[in-house]
């Protein structure tokens with residue numbers, strides 16, 4: 494038997510999620526350049542189903558560009574992106590933008606913002622009402638959704654954005670830095686809401702985060718990206734039980750996982 498093991502193929506393999514995890518989103522051979530400068534070149538990725546993936550990496554490496562391409566908000570130059578083997582057009586997704594002030598339609602009352610994706614799907618008025626009522630109850634909303642977005646606090650607006658994204662029962666929920674425009678109190682509130690949503694629905698979530706502690710706290714899977722041209726630096730998995738709370742933050746597993754991610758990140762930014 495030949496004792497020399499050939500690893501030459503390894504770097505070309507798409508970074509696989511562990512066997513126990515089923516891939517929901519597969520990205521193969523993705524290319525994207527801006528003004529001739531590549532951000533992604535022959536990029537491959539598997540994102541696990543029914544898990545929270547947090548995307549973390551150096552400034553400007555292409556985190557938002559990646560989720561925006563997967564969500565179809567911006568075009569990619571080449572490559573395939575599939576959801577459980579289906580195209581984006583065959584998949585229901587939700588997207589929560591970083592800047593809730595620009596994301597909600599200011600001329601629509603909050604309730605009509607939430608109903609909007611349901612009306613787009615052609616749902617009847619009665620079914621729209623029933624779904625909105627369901628969301629109000631599951632989010633325990635106590636403020637009046639008949640008001641306009643500018644009449645709400647930042648946290649309330651972000652909550653309305655999340656309700657709108659969840660209204661059509663998305664298979665995947667994308668969130669691009671959902672906390673970055675919120676104060677600390679609202680960040681904690683929305684973070685717990687996201688955890689509750691995940692526990693209640695098991696929806697695949699892809700979250701871009703700038704805050705490593707927040708990323709690990711929310712994630713089952715931390716996708717660490719390199720500097721441009723962007724590759725996967727590593728996949729780190731964190732399987733702490735939910736609901737996670739303050740004790741999670743001081744647990745050995747959390748501290749170890751965060752340190753591992755920080756190490757991978759620092760190796761990247763020092764290159």
Ligand SMILES: Nc1ncnc2c1ncn2[C@@H]1O[C@H](COP(=O)(O)OP(=O)(O)OP(=O)(O)O)[C@@H](O)[C@H]1O
Pocket residue numbers: 527528532551552553554555556557558559
């Ligand atoms: N529409 C565009 N036109 C030209 N360049 C762009 C465009 N969008 C993004 N870029 C460039 O692509 C790179 C990746 O941008 P992107 O916003 O995806 O990075 P990011 O990792 O999300 O950034 P940050 O860490 O600042 O949030 C950056 O260098 C950015 O300047």
